[in-house]
Amino acid sequence: MKEYQLNVDPRILELLGPNLYTNIYYVLAELIANAYDADAKNVYIIANPDDIRIEDDGHGMSYDKGDITKYLNIAGVSRVKEADSFSKSGKRRKMGRKGVGKLAALSVSENVDILTVADGEKSGFVLSRHPDEGSKLKAISESDITFEHVKKHGSAIVMRNPQYRLHKTLSAVKRNLLKIFPLVNADFRIHVIRGKETVIVNDFDKNVMSELGTLITLGDEYSPLTKLVPNPYPKRRSDLVSSAGEKAIPRVMMGNDGIEHEYTIKIAGWIGTYKTTRGRKAEMSDFPDNFISLFANKKMGEFNILPVVGQNKLNEVYVVGQLHVDIFELTELPDMALSNRQGYKSDDPRYVAVLDYVRKELLTEILKKREVFTDIANAGKKQKKQDEQKGNEAKLRRNIDAYRKRASEEAADDLFKLGSDLSREAIEKAISDSLNKNSPDLGLKSVIDSQKKRILISQTSPDKSFADIIYQMLIYNNVSAEDILYTNCDDEVCRVPEGKGVYEYLRDFFVESYSTQKIFVLFVTSENTKMSWGAITEIGASWITQVDHKIFNVHPFKPEHPLNNDLQWQNTNREEPTKGELWMIPLNADVFCQKIEAVCDAFGYKKNERSVNKAHLGTLISIRNS
Template sequence: MSSESPYRMTLSLNVLNHLGLNLYSNVPSVLSEVVANAWDADAENVWITIDPTTDHEKIVIQDNGHGMTQQEVNERYLLVGYQRREHGSERTKKFNRLPMGRKGIGKLSLFSIARTIKVRTVKEGQRSAFRMNLDDIKQKIGGQEAGTYEPNPLPTDDIDFERGTQIVITDPKKRIHQAASALRTRLARRFSIIGSAHHFAVFIDDEEISHVDRDYYHKVQYLWTFGDENSLYEKLCAKAESIEKLYGLLDSGDEIRGWVGTAKESGQKLQDRHGDNLNRIVVLVRGKVAQEDILEEFGETGIFSSYLIGEVHADFLDADDQDDIATSSRQRIIEDDPRYEVLKAFIGKTLKKIQNEWTRLRNEEGSKRALEIPAINDWFKELNPDLRKDAKSLFGKINTLTETPDKKRELLRSGVLAFEHLNHKGKLKELDTVSEEKPGSGSTYFCRSGRHRGNFANSSRKCNSWIDVEKYLIRGIHAKAFSWSVV
């Protein structure tokens, strides 16, 4: 019997499109894959240079890692689906790092944003250089020569570095208008291993990225940490008014570290200067973002959830001896994986605990601010202990509203009047209808303009700020106390 198999497997263009050619749509996600490769190559420095000149746009990423020989280029870099962890040690040789790469398709992500990629690499004095073109790949793999593509060799005499790899991205699919500052911020948030502590520095246009570029630690008002033996997160969130350490031990016996915080303000105040939403809890694995926002898994609707921000490091999700838990895009985790289910259960219980503590802290803060108003302070002193507890709850709810100090003072005065009239009528419990939950399908609301009112499910498109519900309900209770018609 002939040893040659009569069977052939062809890698189609459609498969390549799903694997990487159309994997990402933004520059930070693509560059994250290149930075991760540099980490795996034991690089100490990565330099990213952006040239936005019209018709000459390009991005250059260069590292001083171990580089590749021509044989390694063919057997590893150009082999789509190369399983690094099955062919190498569990950790890198120089810095004993846990590798980030796993699927072997990250290099294809470059074609998500550009048509031409040039690669130059040096290892132990051996220089290699080649160019890949997206249109050529499609023509080769999409035609009769399916499954094989041969990059064009480039001269190596212009390579001016002694070790590492340089990737030049040209012929972008769309304008590279990404400002260096925005890219710096977004890359800083995608990695926790950038900095001298990890012997890994990343520069954009010669300016080094640091944890400060994440631009959200200063927004944390109340902080909960787990696995923070060195108080790293306490130092980063230096403006936090309250800090509590929690255990990071999961029911499975695995441990996580990280932090969850609540910001002082929500809504637009919880966006950065580039317009990115910070109201999320990211999951990082081996120092790189694996899940953009685990909050999505819980469907939280309370005002509390709109103040949340955090980072959860869960390296147990990427053990070498277990199946890959990441989706092909490397931006999400397979939702029904048992390991992820355990993590979600832990986060869910932790958020419930944090919510109770947050409510208490906000009530205390709201009471403190309310009692700074002399008239309200005098009124509060006349209440018995039980009524004071109800009053503090009302102050706390008003304190959660995203309003100016003057507007909150106005709401506090209205709240006190509502409190008195409802108490007089024996209907003080109606204050509980000022819910801290986002209105459901049967809730009544007023839109921010005050012109619309009705059922949330039927009219939600007319009102794009559900926090305003609380303002109008407070005023509604005030009106109801005087037997006015509200809705």
Template sequence: MTKAISPKYQMRMSLNVLNHLGINLYSNIPAVLSEVVANAYDADATRVDITLTENSIIIKDNGHGMTLNDINAKFLYVGYQRRENSEELSHSLKRKVMGRKGIGKLSLFSIANNIEVHSIRKNPNSGLTEKNGLIMNRNDIVKQIGKNETGVYIPSNVEESEFDIDCGTRLIITDLKKNISHTHNFLKKRLARRFTVIDDKDFQVFINEEAITFKDRDYMSKVQFLWTVGDNLIDYSKWFNFERINRLNGDVDGTPYKISGWIGAVEKPSDLDQDNINNNKISIICRGKMAQEDILESFNEGGIYATYLIGELHADFLDDSDKDDIATSSRQKIDEEDPRYQVLESHIYKLLKQIQGVWTNLRNEVAIATAVQKADAFNPVLTEWFSSLRTESRKNHALKLFSAIETLHFTPQEEKEKKRELYKQGILAFEKLKLRDSLHELEKIKNPQDIKLASIFTDLSDIEANLYYDIAYQRVDVIHKFQEQLDDNNKEKLLQLYLFDNLWLLNPSWERATSGNAILEKNVDAEFGKVNAGLTAEEKAGRMDIKYRTSAGKHIIVELKRYLPSYPISPTKLYNQGKKYRSALKKCINVAGQGDPPIEIIFVLGKRFNDEDYNESLELLKLINGRIIYYDDLIKDSLDSYSEYLDKQKEVSRIRAIIDRI
């Protein structure tokens, strides 16, 4: 009778473990490859090569390889826990091993149906090498488990002559279930983010012969502010293009635990969106490998600052070999009910609140420092406007305005148009506040999201009015009409048309002259009627008009004489007429119970007095607080007085031109 020959290879697994996990262990290729890379690291490999083809993934390492016993007792034994078998450190390099549960090899079947293993182990004592090769098929495993309650699966043998590696282990993964044709650069990024030991001089990983480096994480240049946590062995400063760097405490309160790593904030949330994946995450790293992809989501943090964060925190205490395994079955998350995780979570939350407390000020400082460059990059017209500001104080306020706009977040589709509108409104608002000497109101912009367009960036017509646009235009227009129509007949008609509603021609401080309240005005008209009734026909013919107005707390009587009166006007006659009008107005004011406010009387004359009469009129009119203004002087003095308004008109035109060019 022929004796049964024991198979060369045997795969043994606990059905309970398999039922708990299922063969579809992981959900994505980076997670699967991470398990293989971690196994290579634990096998003292210094180099791992991943080769992607259209139909396969080949992973080769230069580690110590496996003996037949290693393959059967460890690799093929699902659930083998190396740390419980005094394998806390790797054989030769004494690395703290990453593997723990002994189930990572099942992850390969998440992406493929066929796994071929080639391994060479050199005996350090004899110098002899041992070669072993096998093929595992997912469909065969499932069928075999269904037939055999002991959970034994017999892989196919690969003869030594069929593989040619000279050291380490090679995995050939075929019959892929996922398309990998586009994953070369994607995998580089994802693997770079899953390990901190990659890029170390003692451990390098290559994909299609391209080395994976820390830089392949591809968010390094996007980090604007960096907070290092605890004591770090890695010098992050050589990778990040940060504006500011700060340090946070890595000692977990009330425990002997320590953490290290970093938390960064980017300039805008869209910087964290890459390859349709949102990197707004803070990962937890144990023993150089990602243990949890994101702890930030655990906090449900509502502050806007959180949407700008990314980070990586090392917490090796979560994976201490003498403590219970804290990882969930999939090895992609941590048991959040474990007390160690809860104290870590509490400490990280405190760190986040520290970041929140300074984040806005840091952004404002940097935005102010780079405000002009960013504004110029958006539109050089903004720099032109900024350069026109004459004082350092105004420039500082303009910088704050620019920075507030630049720190706002827009989607790429809306950024250009919304920024253009904000810059337009911002400049107009700035000019308005400048004229009101209220630029300090810009200090209210503490957070870019707090900009209230309704209260600060008001509408165009309101701003332009505050820029003296309407005032300048109207006043200069009146003056220009006088200049254009200087013949004697037109002067008195123009003055009658404009003077009484534009008392600023007589005194720039009389901005808003009115007729007083209705009752007082009615009484004044009646009293002036009595005065007029007493005038001679000649006096009436020599007067063009008379009006009563109030402005700046003063009661004003303006009598407009004809430019060329038909009878002689003497200082005495002006005094007597003015005295009558003053008495009539004072009577009305007293009846209205308004006390004894100042009254001013102005006579607008066309024909000039000689020097003697002019001096006499000055002395007489002082007695009733009166004065004389000549038609021609009024036009000249107005032009002189309103040269400022002419300048303002030019300023408005300049600003209008700038706004139109943005």
């Protein structure tokens, strides 16, 4: 008679099992990973009315050879040295390490049937949150050990009366699995089955490429993906899609032997942005469509680092990526994965280095590509709008010229008829009457004024993070994005059309315009300003066209003429002169809000109360006493 001894205090199953995983798909990922480590070529996820069954055609487990005893050693470390890192065939690098993934199924069901066959030897038992006395698990008789797809070798995990269910459509199940388990190919297939319906899970990265507008690949393995991204703008292809080698970051780290060694953190994979977020079906909502996942040894370690590395920018809703960092699972280094495989230890130097790279370089680069994509896509529409504005400007110019000619001619005729001995009052009245009679020709001016930008945020690219705060505070105070001209804005509506410059826009619609409306300029100045010819030129161009301006300055820079530096400017601090974290003292936070509110007053926008604005500003930038 076979006995199945669980080598762990049974309380761990009740306490840990149900709370270890928060999503059915994370559970499936663990079970699929176990199948992968067993050299399976096929995994079958079968959704039955009363259970969810996971079968695989891996090696299976032999009771006689001690495989099951090893399996039931909960939290037994499976990888101690590099030789332990490979599967039995030696062809696959193992995903498992902690020995707790087998508990994943207990997050779904109180009782889970474990069925296995190895070289014809069948074994089976019930893994339970409440084992019998002595940690004994109930054996399943050999006659009851049956499989739907496995024959000579393999295993089945049967989660009976599951507390969670798979999505009602298999296409959604497929998409969710792809997001968290991308390692599927001809040598390893995942089949999802419900009744007579079956879908086969294929590569997520290949599946999603057709939805992207931009892409960056890292490493030779992923560079072929660039060919799968649509090419609607062939002349600008290199600006939208690019390949690079693996990112290599050297780090000195302490190994499990207690000795420091020099390692290289290699980052491979891809990151891109969707062409659009429209049309995303509700059934795909088990996981968000915008994410950056981290994988090690092809197994997901953290689904989404975007909330950590992002800055809540509008364009981040389009971002999707999968990055592979195998050193996260290097056997000779400490285990950095959390117990539920849903994240990493936040202070591990490998994790910190990867986040820093993604935050400062990779995410910034792909968002720039996204800006180019939207500018190209909307260039025609924006150009049409500007052409309409130019047409109106030309019409206004003709109307004004004709008005002046006609008014002066009529005034002269009237004066001639009245004689030359008129009083000054009579002459002024005659001219006034003529002007009033012809004034309807100027009705187009109000149309042109309404089409113009009202506010210009003048800044350098290195100061974008500060300019973004100004922009967000304007939007928070009910300023329309369409009224703002901001060349580095994440919102495409604020930028001039692709191929156009801010100077050309200012010349066409403010310098050479017959419309008298001017633009309100918010100057962002810092040590970066004097190093940027573009910024200096923009200051000059906008100075000519501005009706008023406010200065938002980064200490220790001091604004100079032609800016009105006699009046109080707003000061913000930065950890380093040209880069680093921004922060304000309470006084400068108050001045910041005061200037934003003054802009609102100038154009009649409905501003918020000062206390509300200061509270919101505190969510965008650090406010501290010193």
